[in-house]
Amino acid sequence: MTDAPATPPQAPEPAVAPRLIATDLDGTLLHDDKTVSDRTIAALAAAEQAGIVVFFVTGRPARWMDVVSDHVHGHGLAICANGAAVVDLHRGGRIVEVSPLETAAALAVVDTLRSAAPGTSFAVERTGGFHYEPQYPPFHADPMAVIAPAEKLLAEGFAPPVVAGPDAAAGTGAGAASDPVRPTGLDQPVLKLLAHHPDLDPDAFLALARKAAGGLASFTRSSPTALLEISGPGVSKAGTLARCCAERGIAPEEVVAFGDMPNDIEMLSWAGTSYAMANAHPEVLAATSRRTGSNNEDGVAAVIERILEGR
Structure with missing residues (x-):
C-alpha cells in the first residue's frame, strides 16, 4: 500500500x-x-x-x-x-x-480451488517448515523445502527423496557432498495452506475462494499479490x-x-x-x-x- x-x-x-x-x-x-x-x-x-x-x-x-x-x-x-x-x-x-488445518480439509480446498481458479499453485506451512509446488513463486527460498504437488505434500506418510546437504551446492563444508539430508516435518501439523494465482485480482481471488470453499476453512490475505492464507475453520x-x-x-x-x-x-x-x-x-x-x-x-x-x- x-x-x-x-x-x-x-x-x-x-x-x-x-x-x-x-x-x-x-x-x-x-x-x-x-x-x-x-x-x-x-x-x-x-x-x-x-x-x-x-x-x-x-x-x-x-x-x-x-x-x-x-x-x-x-x-x-x-x-x-x-x-x-x-x-x-x-x-x-x-x-x-x-490450531491446525486438518489434512482432509486442506486437500478439499486444493481440489476445490484447482477447479474454481485454474492456474492456482499451493504451498504448505507446517509447524516445522514450509513446502511448495513447482509452480509456486519462490517468494522466500528455503533450501530445506520439499517441492512437490500439494496432494503429495499433504499426503500421510509422504517421504520425499533424500537430497544433498545444504552445503553441497556451494561445494563447501567437510563431507558436504556425502552428507545427505532427508527433509523432515512433513508429518507435523499444518498451520496454513497458501494459494497463489498469477493473474487474478487479489480481492477478487479472495472473494472467489470464500464462495467456493468457505465452508472448508478460513480464508484471508495480507499480501499485495493474489496470495491467499488458508487456516482451519474459525481460526x-x-x-x-x-x-x-x-x-x-x-x-x-x-x-x-x-x-x-x-x-x-x-x-x-x-x-x-x-x-x-x-x-x-x-x-x-x-x-x-x-x-x-x-x-x-x-x-x-x-x-x-x-x-x-x-x-
Missing part, C-alpha cells in the same frame, strides 16, 4: 484505560524495510513498563519472528500464522499452542487473541489493536479500540473509525505515546 501524504487527524483516545496492545507487524509496526524504528522500540518498552501487555499478532510463521523477538517483554508470547500458533519468543520461537487473529486475553482476565474494551490488511479486520473489530494505519487496505479503513500514521511514520508508536501521556 502507498503511504498517505499526511498523518490523519487524531481520534479520541480510548475511554477505558488499555491493558493490552495488539499489533500486526508487516505494514503496521515494521517499516517497509522490515525494521523496527528506535521510536517504536522505545514506545513498546514504555508501554510494558506502564503495565500494558504488548502482543505481536501476525501472519508470519515463528521462524520469521527474529525481527521483533528482542522487543517482546514480560510474557514473551506472540500470535503467529494468523492465529494458528502461539509462539514463545523467550524460548527461541518455540510453538506452545497450535483467526481475533480468536486466538481473545483466548489469550481471557486467560489474563482482559476484556475486549481494554484492548487497543493496530492493523493494515484484511487478515487484521476480525481482530480490529473485536478489540475495544482499533486503529487502521494510513497505508491500510480500503476494507480495513472502512472497518475502523480511528486512524494513525503509516507504518513508515511510526503510527503505532504515535498512539502509544499519546496513551501514555494521558495516564
Whole structure:
C-alpha cells in the first residue's frame, strides 16, 4: 500500500484505560524495510513498563519472528500464522499452542480451488517448515523445502527423496557432498495452506475462494499479490487473541489493536479500540473509525505515546 501524504487527524483516545496492545507487524509496526524504528522500540518498552501487555499478532510463521523477538517483554508470547500458533519468543520461537488445518480439509480446498481458479499453485506451512509446488513463486527460498504437488505434500506418510546437504551446492563444508539430508516435518501439523494465482485480482481471488470453499476453512490475505492464507475453520487473529486475553482476565474494551490488511479486520473489530494505519487496505479503513500514521511514520508508536501521556 502507498503511504498517505499526511498523518490523519487524531481520534479520541480510548475511554477505558488499555491493558493490552495488539499489533500486526508487516505494514503496521515494521517499516517497509522490515525494521523496527528506535521510536517504536522505545514506545513498546514504555508501554510494558506502564503495565500494558504488548502482543505481536501476525501472519508470519515463528521462524520469521527474529525481527521483533528482542522487543517482546514480560510474557514473551506472540500470535503467529494468523492465529494458528502461539509462539514463545523467550524460548527461541518455540510453538506452545497450535490450531491446525486438518489434512482432509486442506486437500478439499486444493481440489476445490484447482477447479474454481485454474492456474492456482499451493504451498504448505507446517509447524516445522514450509513446502511448495513447482509452480509456486519462490517468494522466500528455503533450501530445506520439499517441492512437490500439494496432494503429495499433504499426503500421510509422504517421504520425499533424500537430497544433498545444504552445503553441497556451494561445494563447501567437510563431507558436504556425502552428507545427505532427508527433509523432515512433513508429518507435523499444518498451520496454513497458501494459494497463489498469477493473474487474478487479489480481492477478487479472495472473494472467489470464500464462495467456493468457505465452508472448508478460513480464508484471508495480507499480501499485495493474489496470495491467499488458508487456516482451519474459525481460526483467526481475533480468536486466538481473545483466548489469550481471557486467560489474563482482559476484556475486549481494554484492548487497543493496530492493523493494515484484511487478515487484521476480525481482530480490529473485536478489540475495544482499533486503529487502521494510513497505508491500510480500503476494507480495513472502512472497518475502523480511528486512524494513525503509516507504518513508515511510526503510527503505532504515535498512539502509544499519546496513551501514555494521558495516564
